[in-house]
Amino acid sequence: MLSNRLKNITPSYTIGISKRVAEMKADGIRIIDMSIGEPAFDIPKASKAKGISAFESGYTHYDLVPGLLPLRKAIAEKLANENGVHYDASEIVVSSGAKQAITNALLAALNPGDEVIIPAPYWTSYPEMVKLCGGAPVIVQTDASSDYKITEAHLKAHFTSKTKMLILNNPSNPTGNIYTRDELLSIADFCVQNRIWILSDEIYESLVYDTKFVSVASLSEQAKSIVFLVNGLSKSAAMTGLRIGYTAAPAPVAKYLSVIQGHLVSHPSTVSQWAAVGALTEGQDEMKERRDVYKKRRDIIYDKLCTIKGLSVQKPEGAFYFFLDMSPYKQKFPFSEHYSVELCDTLLNQEHIAAVPGIAFGKDDFIRLSYAGDLNDMLEGLDILKVFLEKYL
Template sequence: MNLSQKIKTITPSYTIGISTKVKALKSEGKSIIDLSIGEPDFFTPEKAKLEGIDAIARNESKYDMVPGLMALRKAIVQKLKTENNVSYDVADIVVSSGAKHAITNTLLATLDPGDEVIVPKPYWTSYPEMIKLCGGVPVLVDTQIENQFKLTIDELKSAITPKTKMLLINNPSNPTGAVYTMAELEPLVNLCIEKELFILADEIYERICYTDTFTSIPTLSPEAKAITILVNGLSKSVAMTGWRIGYTASSPEIAKAISTIQGHLVSHPSIVSQWAGAVALTDCLDDMSAMVSEYKLRRDLLVERLQKIKNVTFIQPDGAFYLFIDLSYFKDKFEAERSVSLKIGDDLLLQYNLAVVPGIAFGNDHCIRLSYATELSLVQEGLNRIETYLNQL
């Protein structure tokens, strides 16, 4: 019995592979500092948890509308208007089972077999595989560290072909933490408008932003809003990863298509999670701000520490909670290796009990990614171990 040809094109998850190794080492009694996981080390705010409990007590356990609870969609509309200065109707919002699901719905709704999706490198590890699973062709575009790994207009122009259907932008970026400014976004968006391309704007980290302003792509112009499918969710901003609440905001036509797809595949996310999510958006702003303040404090201290490590390059992350460290200086030490970043990752794990994500998972084999969504002292010790390892090279 043969599996589908589609599954044969999919690359296994590097992060799951790392997690498996970490669990195996821990089962042997080893103490591992795990900086590979992109998950907030905070707990869901109390008010959101209590609303979830109350929803269970109220017997909120029946089917509801496919695009999401009215209370939650109204809260999302208000959030987008208040925080991001962009107006949507409730009918433009579709609530899904996490941002991953929202992205998959979007790709299913917009791609025909063979359509190309431009994805700047480095990228979040699942983007290419999601595109392939939905029948599209990922076009992976190199970006430069001197531009903070942000896509430029010339790089975008060179990647567009007659088969291009969409540009996917993750802002703030996982893995780099880079944040696009309005001036950087405008030419990219205007070219997409000119070429009649969709923009999938994954802004799941938009609230974890350390700059004075954040530019959400749909705010740039009515034309930009018309071609953009905005993806966001509650996993990162409110530490609700396991509750699985993401959403899209888009034109009525696209929202209807996404809702139709979701209705056949999963109906809707957990009703209890949706009630908790509505309260998270309306009553937990102080909790979110406290989380961001802590992330920024960690970022500042860790950047100061990184600057003292010789022969490493990095960009200062302006958002999210990752450090993306370029180790190109040491690449000649690993000429015989199939993958530089995999070798470095294995060495750090097996010799120094430190788990990081190899850059090859993000399309850049000379880097490694560390998450600082964990106790500051552990990340600082992780950097100490990286410095020790590099010095012995």
């Protein structure tokens, strides 16, 4: 009776793990949670103040579908000042999290059966979102030789007459890798020449540690004309529960995103939007301080991971994850079907450590550890992980 669309949709692994961790904690078990995809920080003070004042001022009614004008202006200013890419407020649509921004873009771009190139490892929801919007995900495996990033050569090898879009996650969840300007130039050139949209998911853009982040839309007017630039406040301002994301796109495209959103949800919560105005206009310093905290944490954890025998660790350049290759332990670890799932199940049930299986990102030999939670807990967890893994060498 239900839609065929649901037949091959997989529930979110990450949400499934969070649920199990919550259940185990409710049973009184202490879990060291390295599966989390959200900052443990509170929202910036300015966000809180603006949100409270919005409630008190009665800003709780319907407003403009693409988002509050002061918010869209603040986003346009942020994109110009920090990313060197110029959009008018009319080219910005504020949505309920980056998830909805991505869904709006897919609904706007895809006809049934259109192919969307998704480099693996990928953020777990992309393939399912593409399927839900009627498209066909084309998973392109990448490896260490390109730092797990897609290249023009990959695109050439997988491009067909049905290719409609490339999803580029920069910085990447799960690897934390960042595309250089030159890498983006060759990808953008190929996509411009072959009329392929680029959905550039830049949700981790504020968490970049060693290099300067380059937004693909900032490369040229031609590049900008094919980009749906998606970002939001979930990771930068820890506003995960307030659900504010946005898309910047050429004016005629933004108009359609607004039409889609108008029918689906109207707009995100007005109170959350005012909180986002606070973050973008007065919360920048606090957000930068947090980035510095994450950078220090990344370095400490990297050093600790490097002491685990058999593990080769790539230092992530951004986001708050380590994506670890578990293949050295595979031979001796007893598993029947999905190595990363069974490894993470054992870690959770036996060692009380939560990690996300790589299969959720299209790579079954890997696991993802997040350092967004408590540092001391994580260091304790890594001691346990070291003893656990070295048994399988």
